[in-house]
Amino acid sequence: MTGAVRIADLGGARAIILHRPHAAVTALTRQLQAVGLRVTTSWPDLQADALGADFVFFDADMGFDDQFPWSRGAAPMPLIALIGSEAPGRIEWALATGAQAQILKPVGDSGVYSALLIARHGFEARRSLSAEAADLRRRLGERQTVVQAVILLTRSGGSESAAYATLRQMAMTARITLEEAAARVVAGPDRRGHATGGGT
Incomplete structure:
Protein backbone atom coordinates (compact mmCIF):
# COMPACT_ATOMS: atom_id res chain seq x y z
CA MET A 1 0.00 0.00 0.00
CA GLU A 132 -10.19 -6.38 -3.29
CA ALA A 133 -9.94 -10.13 -2.72
CA ALA A 134 -13.74 -10.46 -2.68
CA ASP A 135 -13.97 -8.50 -5.93
CA LEU A 136 -11.32 -10.70 -7.55
CA ARG A 137 -13.16 -13.85 -6.46
CA ARG A 138 -16.41 -12.46 -7.86
CA ARG A 139 -14.82 -11.60 -11.21
CA LEU A 140 -13.11 -14.99 -11.40
CA GLY A 141 -16.43 -16.69 -10.72
CA GLU A 142 -18.09 -14.65 -13.46
CA ARG A 143 -15.39 -15.61 -15.95
CA GLN A 144 -15.82 -19.27 -15.07
CA THR A 145 -19.57 -18.91 -15.63
CA VAL A 146 -18.94 -17.43 -19.09
CA VAL A 147 -16.69 -20.37 -19.94
CA GLN A 148 -19.34 -22.83 -18.74
CA ALA A 149 -22.02 -21.08 -20.79
CA VAL A 150 -19.89 -21.18 -23.95
CA ILE A 151 -19.26 -24.90 -23.44
CA LEU A 152 -22.99 -25.53 -23.01
CA LEU A 153 -23.80 -23.56 -26.16
CA THR A 154 -21.27 -25.51 -28.24
CA ARG A 155 -23.10 -28.73 -27.43
CA SER A 156 -25.78 -27.82 -29.92
CA GLY A 157 -23.10 -27.60 -32.62
CA GLY A 158 -20.78 -24.86 -33.74
CA SER A 159 -17.50 -23.44 -32.58
CA GLU A 160 -16.58 -21.69 -29.35
CA SER A 161 -16.39 -18.37 -31.18
CA ALA A 162 -19.93 -18.89 -32.51
CA ALA A 163 -21.14 -19.82 -29.02
CA TYR A 164 -19.52 -16.70 -27.61
CA ALA A 165 -21.21 -14.59 -30.30
CA THR A 166 -24.53 -16.19 -29.41
CA LEU A 167 -23.96 -15.36 -25.77
CA ARG A 168 -23.17 -11.75 -26.63
CA GLN A 169 -26.33 -11.53 -28.71
CA MET A 170 -28.37 -12.89 -25.78
CA ALA A 171 -26.92 -10.22 -23.53
CA MET A 172 -27.59 -7.42 -26.02
CA THR A 173 -31.15 -8.57 -26.69
CA ALA A 174 -32.01 -8.82 -23.00
CA ARG A 175 -30.01 -5.66 -22.18
CA ILE A 176 -28.00 -7.39 -19.50
CA THR A 177 -24.30 -8.01 -19.00
CA LEU A 178 -22.49 -10.87 -20.66
CA GLU A 179 -21.94 -12.44 -17.23
CA GLU A 180 -25.67 -12.27 -16.42
CA ALA A 181 -26.53 -13.88 -19.73
CA ALA A 182 -23.97 -16.60 -19.05
CA ALA A 183 -25.47 -17.23 -15.60
CA ARG A 184 -28.90 -17.69 -17.21
CA VAL A 185 -27.52 -20.16 -19.72
CA VAL A 186 -25.81 -22.14 -16.99
CA ALA A 187 -28.98 -22.06 -14.85
CA GLY A 188 -30.91 -24.00 -17.49
CA PRO A 189 -33.30 -23.74 -20.44
CA ASP A 190 -35.97 -21.75 -18.58
CA ARG A 191 -33.54 -19.01 -17.59
CA ARG A 192 -31.94 -19.11 -21.03
CA GLY A 193 -35.32 -18.27 -22.53
CA HIS A 194 -35.45 -15.12 -20.41
CA ALA A 195 -31.99 -14.16 -21.68
CA THR A 196 -33.12 -14.34 -25.30
CA GLY A 197 -36.58 -12.88 -24.78
CA GLY A 198 -35.66 -9.23 -24.45
CA GLY A 199 -36.50 -8.83 -20.72
CA THR A 200 -34.85 -9.43 -17.38
Whole structure:
Protein backbone atom coordinates (compact mmCIF):
# COMPACT_ATOMS: atom_id res chain seq x y z
CA MET A 1 0.00 0.00 0.00
CA THR A 2 1.52 3.31 -1.02
CA GLY A 3 0.81 6.97 -0.36
CA ALA A 4 0.70 9.15 2.71
CA VAL A 5 -0.94 7.81 5.83
CA ARG A 6 -3.99 9.84 6.84
CA ILE A 7 -3.68 11.12 10.41
CA ALA A 8 -6.92 12.67 11.59
CA ASP A 9 -8.15 14.00 14.89
CA LEU A 10 -9.36 11.16 17.12
CA GLY A 11 -11.44 13.42 19.35
CA GLY A 12 -14.94 12.09 19.90
CA ALA A 13 -14.08 8.50 18.98
CA ARG A 14 -15.31 5.79 21.33
CA ALA A 15 -13.00 3.22 22.88
CA ILE A 16 -13.91 0.19 24.95
CA ILE A 17 -11.40 -1.39 27.30
CA LEU A 18 -12.10 -5.10 27.73
CA HIS A 19 -10.03 -5.77 30.82
CA ARG A 20 -10.58 -6.77 34.41
CA PRO A 21 -10.26 -3.92 36.96
CA HIS A 22 -6.54 -3.12 37.00
CA ALA A 23 -4.06 -0.25 37.22
CA ALA A 24 -3.51 -0.66 33.49
CA VAL A 25 -7.14 0.30 32.86
CA THR A 26 -6.77 3.46 34.91
CA ALA A 27 -3.59 4.51 33.10
CA LEU A 28 -5.04 3.67 29.69
CA THR A 29 -8.27 5.54 30.40
CA ARG A 30 -6.31 8.64 31.39
CA GLN A 31 -4.34 8.61 28.14
CA LEU A 32 -7.38 7.96 25.96
CA GLN A 33 -9.33 10.77 27.55
CA ALA A 34 -6.36 13.12 27.09
CA VAL A 35 -6.45 12.33 23.35
CA GLY A 36 -10.17 13.13 23.31
CA LEU A 37 -11.75 9.68 23.24
CA ARG A 38 -14.85 8.61 25.10
CA VAL A 39 -13.99 5.55 27.19
CA THR A 40 -16.04 2.74 28.65
CA THR A 41 -14.82 -0.44 30.32
CA SER A 42 -16.21 -3.95 30.23
CA TRP A 43 -15.40 -7.35 31.73
CA PRO A 44 -15.61 -10.22 31.17
CA ASP A 45 -17.69 -9.76 28.01
CA LEU A 46 -18.31 -7.03 25.50
CA GLN A 47 -21.86 -5.75 25.45
CA ALA A 48 -23.95 -5.70 22.26
CA ASP A 49 -23.39 -1.95 21.83
CA ALA A 50 -19.67 -2.66 21.44
CA LEU A 51 -20.34 -3.06 17.72
CA GLY A 52 -20.60 0.73 17.55
CA ALA A 53 -17.19 1.36 19.13
CA ASP A 54 -14.32 2.88 17.15
CA PHE A 55 -11.59 0.96 19.01
CA VAL A 56 -11.45 -2.00 21.40
CA PHE A 57 -8.54 -2.60 23.75
CA PHE A 58 -8.49 -6.13 25.16
CA ASP A 59 -6.56 -8.10 27.76
CA ALA A 60 -4.35 -10.51 25.86
CA ASP A 61 -3.31 -12.24 29.09
CA MET A 62 -6.72 -13.44 30.26
CA GLY A 63 -8.85 -12.94 27.16
CA PHE A 64 -10.77 -15.68 25.35
CA ASP A 65 -12.74 -16.00 22.10
CA ASP A 66 -16.24 -15.99 23.63
CA GLN A 67 -15.72 -12.48 24.98
CA PHE A 68 -16.23 -11.01 21.53
CA PRO A 69 -19.65 -10.78 19.79
CA TRP A 70 -18.07 -11.59 16.41
CA SER A 71 -16.09 -14.43 14.86
CA ARG A 72 -12.36 -14.66 15.46
CA GLY A 73 -10.49 -12.26 13.22
CA ALA A 74 -13.71 -10.54 12.06
CA ALA A 75 -13.82 -7.52 14.36
CA PRO A 76 -15.67 -4.55 12.84
CA MET A 77 -13.23 -2.07 14.36
CA PRO A 78 -9.47 -1.84 15.14
CA LEU A 79 -8.33 -4.03 18.05
CA ILE A 80 -5.40 -3.23 20.33
CA ALA A 81 -3.96 -5.92 22.59
CA LEU A 82 -2.87 -5.16 26.13
CA ILE A 83 0.00 -7.55 26.71
CA GLY A 84 1.67 -8.36 30.01
CA SER A 85 2.74 -11.94 29.39
CA GLU A 86 4.85 -12.69 26.33
CA ALA A 87 3.99 -16.40 26.41
CA PRO A 88 3.89 -17.60 22.77
CA GLY A 89 0.39 -19.02 23.13
CA ARG A 90 -0.99 -15.72 24.38
CA ILE A 91 0.71 -13.76 21.61
CA GLU A 92 -0.63 -16.20 18.99
CA TRP A 93 -4.13 -15.85 20.40
CA ALA A 94 -3.92 -12.03 20.35
CA LEU A 95 -2.80 -12.12 16.72
CA ALA A 96 -5.58 -14.56 15.82
CA THR A 97 -8.19 -12.17 17.20
CA GLY A 98 -7.04 -9.66 14.61
CA ALA A 99 -5.15 -7.21 16.84
CA GLN A 100 -3.53 -4.49 14.73
CA ALA A 101 -1.44 -2.96 17.54
CA GLN A 102 -0.32 -3.63 21.09
CA ILE A 103 0.49 -1.85 24.32
CA LEU A 104 2.73 -3.52 26.86
CA LYS A 105 1.73 -3.67 30.51
CA PRO A 106 2.31 -2.02 32.84
CA VAL A 107 0.81 0.86 30.85
CA GLY A 108 2.88 4.02 31.18
CA ASP A 109 2.18 7.63 30.32
CA SER A 110 2.68 7.36 26.55
CA GLY A 111 2.18 5.08 23.58
CA VAL A 112 -1.60 5.14 23.27
CA TYR A 113 -1.86 7.74 20.50
CA SER A 114 0.58 5.90 18.23
CA ALA A 115 -1.16 2.59 18.96
CA LEU A 116 -4.50 4.10 17.95
CA LEU A 117 -3.15 5.40 14.65
CA ILE A 118 -1.26 2.20 13.83
CA ALA A 119 -4.28 0.06 14.66
CA ARG A 120 -6.63 2.16 12.56
CA HIS A 121 -4.24 2.16 9.61
CA GLY A 122 -3.78 -1.61 9.81
CA PHE A 123 -7.53 -2.16 10.11
CA GLU A 124 -8.32 0.00 7.08
CA ALA A 125 -5.57 -1.65 5.03
CA ARG A 126 -6.85 -5.13 5.89
CA ARG A 127 -10.44 -4.14 5.09
CA SER A 128 -9.33 -2.73 1.73
CA LEU A 129 -7.43 -5.92 0.90
CA SER A 130 -10.43 -8.04 1.87
CA ALA A 131 -12.68 -6.01 -0.42
CA GLU A 132 -10.19 -6.38 -3.29
CA ALA A 133 -9.94 -10.13 -2.72
CA ALA A 134 -13.74 -10.46 -2.68
CA ASP A 135 -13.97 -8.50 -5.93
CA LEU A 136 -11.32 -10.70 -7.55
CA ARG A 137 -13.16 -13.85 -6.46
CA ARG A 138 -16.41 -12.46 -7.86
CA ARG A 139 -14.82 -11.60 -11.21
CA LEU A 140 -13.11 -14.99 -11.40
CA GLY A 141 -16.43 -16.69 -10.72
CA GLU A 142 -18.09 -14.65 -13.46
CA ARG A 143 -15.39 -15.61 -15.95
CA GLN A 144 -15.82 -19.27 -15.07
CA THR A 145 -19.57 -18.91 -15.63
CA VAL A 146 -18.94 -17.43 -19.09
CA VAL A 147 -16.69 -20.37 -19.94
CA GLN A 148 -19.34 -22.83 -18.74
CA ALA A 149 -22.02 -21.08 -20.79
CA VAL A 150 -19.89 -21.18 -23.95
CA ILE A 151 -19.26 -24.90 -23.44
CA LEU A 152 -22.99 -25.53 -23.01
CA LEU A 153 -23.80 -23.56 -26.16
CA THR A 154 -21.27 -25.51 -28.24
CA ARG A 155 -23.10 -28.73 -27.43
CA SER A 156 -25.78 -27.82 -29.92
CA GLY A 157 -23.10 -27.60 -32.62
CA GLY A 158 -20.78 -24.86 -33.74
CA SER A 159 -17.50 -23.44 -32.58
CA GLU A 160 -16.58 -21.69 -29.35
CA SER A 161 -16.39 -18.37 -31.18
CA ALA A 162 -19.93 -18.89 -32.51
CA ALA A 163 -21.14 -19.82 -29.02
CA TYR A 164 -19.52 -16.70 -27.61
CA ALA A 165 -21.21 -14.59 -30.30
CA THR A 166 -24.53 -16.19 -29.41
CA LEU A 167 -23.96 -15.36 -25.77
CA ARG A 168 -23.17 -11.75 -26.63
CA GLN A 169 -26.33 -11.53 -28.71
CA MET A 170 -28.37 -12.89 -25.78
CA ALA A 171 -26.92 -10.22 -23.53
CA MET A 172 -27.59 -7.42 -26.02
CA THR A 173 -31.15 -8.57 -26.69
CA ALA A 174 -32.01 -8.82 -23.00
CA ARG A 175 -30.01 -5.66 -22.18
CA ILE A 176 -28.00 -7.39 -19.50
CA THR A 177 -24.30 -8.01 -19.00
CA LEU A 178 -22.49 -10.87 -20.66
CA GLU A 179 -21.94 -12.44 -17.23
CA GLU A 180 -25.67 -12.27 -16.42
CA ALA A 181 -26.53 -13.88 -19.73
CA ALA A 182 -23.97 -16.60 -19.05
CA ALA A 183 -25.47 -17.23 -15.60
CA ARG A 184 -28.90 -17.69 -17.21
CA VAL A 185 -27.52 -20.16 -19.72
CA VAL A 186 -25.81 -22.14 -16.99
CA ALA A 187 -28.98 -22.06 -14.85
CA GLY A 188 -30.91 -24.00 -17.49
CA PRO A 189 -33.30 -23.74 -20.44
CA ASP A 190 -35.97 -21.75 -18.58
CA ARG A 191 -33.54 -19.01 -17.59
CA ARG A 192 -31.94 -19.11 -21.03
CA GLY A 193 -35.32 -18.27 -22.53
CA HIS A 194 -35.45 -15.12 -20.41
CA ALA A 195 -31.99 -14.16 -21.68
CA THR A 196 -33.12 -14.34 -25.30
CA GLY A 197 -36.58 -12.88 -24.78
CA GLY A 198 -35.66 -9.23 -24.45
CA GLY A 199 -36.50 -8.83 -20.72
CA THR A 200 -34.85 -9.43 -17.38
